Amino acid sequence: MKKVAFYTLGCKLNYSETSTIGRMFESRGFQKVEFNENPDIFIINTCSVTENADKKCKKIVKEASRINPDGFVAIIGCYAQLKPKEIAEIEGVDAVLGAAEKFRLVDILGDFVKEPRKIEEKAKIFNSNIEEAVDYHTSYSLNDRTRTFLKVQDGCDYPCSYCTIPLARGKSRSDTIQNVVNAAHEIAESGVKEIVLTGVNIGDFGLQNGIRVETFFDLVKALDEVKGIERFRISSIEPNLLTDEIIEFVSKSKKFVPHFHIPLQSGSSKVLALMKRRYKRELYVERVNKIKELMPDCCIGVDVIVGHPGETEEEFLETYNFLNELNISYLHVFTYSERPNTHAITIKPSVPQNIRAERSKMLHILSDKKRRFFYESQVGKQFSVLFEEDIEDGKMHGWTENYVRVMAKYDPILINETKKVCLTSVNDKMLVEVDEIEEIVYH
Structure with missing residues (x-):
């Protein structure tokens, strides 16, 4: 049984895909281990939003070669799609797989045998034109038993001036609502309490083969009926796609939490035009006010x-x-x-x-x-907190439904439990200390 380790750079979407690819390896008989546990195979999922992300990839490859010089190193992700030849020249890399190939890497690479290479030889490249990245792969993370990042959409059709994502991930495409709901049920069975919906442009959900057959609002309404999940959180949504009906629904929902992450990029309408964004700042104000x-x-x-x-x-x-x-x-x-x-x-x-x-x-x-x-x-208000297995100096942490990071006295029975609390004060570490509501009621 060969051991495989994963390292993820970049966004939560990458984490959801890495986790899914990891389960694919395990289903094929590989043993998933930590990066420092002398694995036979290293899979590095890359980002390329900034130049710094590229440098991080090279650093991780170097560390993998130090841990196991005979380990097989494969690079996937956005950087691999955009600059496969550049990655192939990195010492220690054995294979580079693009967007259309990364979910087939077990089949493509077979037994992952590291072949001797002369200095001038490059890594093998498996990289199609981005136009061929048309398949959709359901993905979700299960590394944290408290919350899961569930991918519902991939790719982007927006030509923002600064962005390489359309070149790295291809055209906008989505899962079906039924598949997303099925995945949510699977996640609920694992004991996870919160699902974060993620994608490149999730407000554009519903495109299949270039045709809109469903909408993000349809998806939100369907997920609100899923039993076993206490919270759904929308990771990021464009202001021009965040509609009044979505906002109104979330405001009344018992499962979708009052937390939005809305890209602005610039508060100058002139710069927004240079960026080729699809709104002016006045629309952003309307969304926030609503x-x-x-x-x-x-x-x-x-x-x-x-x-x-x-x-x-x-x-x-x-x-x-x-x-x-x-x-x-x-x-x-x-x-x-x-x-x-x-x-x-x-x-x-x-x-x-x-x-x-x-x-x-x-x-x-x-x-x-x-x-x-x-x-x-x-402070002074009551919220529910989903406590995590994140312990430091006898304290545990968690998030309220409206995304306030809290700190409370460690109690192992609270891990992965939602508990009502009263927020009492903000400390120097930008954490909110809490009192349990039961203590307030009964003392």
Whole structure:
């Protein structure tokens, strides 16, 4: 029985796919082990959103070669689709598989025998044109017994100027509602309490062979009926695809939680146009206001990119002030990095790296302020917390339904249990301390 280990870089979508590929290996008789347990095979699932992700891949390959010089190293994921020849030249890599091949790697690579290679020889490449990545593969993670990331959609048809995802994952395509519901039932049987819906552009759910046969709202309504799952969380959804009917449904749902992550990317409508986004900032304000009107305690996260080509100092400050005044809870800040074959690299002038770093730092500080303000606004209120097996210094952690990170005294019986609590204070680590409601009621 050969031992196989996995390492995942990038988004939760990658994690769901790695977990599914891992179960495929186990069903074929392989033993899944940790990366440092001297495996015979290393599978590295890559991201290529930023240049830094590419560098991380090379570092992981080097570590794999150190752990077992005779181990077979295969690279899959977005980086593998975009730059297979570049990866094939990395010392220690044996095979590179693209988007259309990664779910067939057991069949393609067979017994995973590491063949001796001369220095000038490259790794084997199995990489089709992205147009051939048309199949959909149901995927979900089961590494954490508390929550699962369930992939419901893949690929993207949006031509955002800075993004390589359409080149790395292909056209938008989806699972069927029935398959997603079946997967949710399987996950419920494993004891998981929370499912996070993930994909490249999940609001575009329902496309099959280029034809829309279902909608994301249809999916939300169907999942709300699944028994055994206490919480569904929407990972990220475009503002132009987050409809009033979705917001209204979530506000009344007992399973879909009051937490939205909505990409903005820029608070300047001029920069949004340069980015080829499909909305103006006025629409974003409407979405936030609608959510807060129906769910005042809802947590709203925002993606924002700094340093996109053509972004002036005035336009960055426009973004900063826009976010500062917006009733949101936290930011995910990305520093723009040049990616080959994207429209953005043709836009002039480019923003110097040091200015990009300064703008990123400003927004990270703003994010911390936003998160603390949101957390403090929740103090004194009662919520349910799903506790995790995450223990540190005698304390355990968990998340409220509206995505407040809490800390409580460790009690092993609470792991993977949902418990009502009262939020009492925000500590220096940006964690919210809690009292159990039963203690408040009976003392």
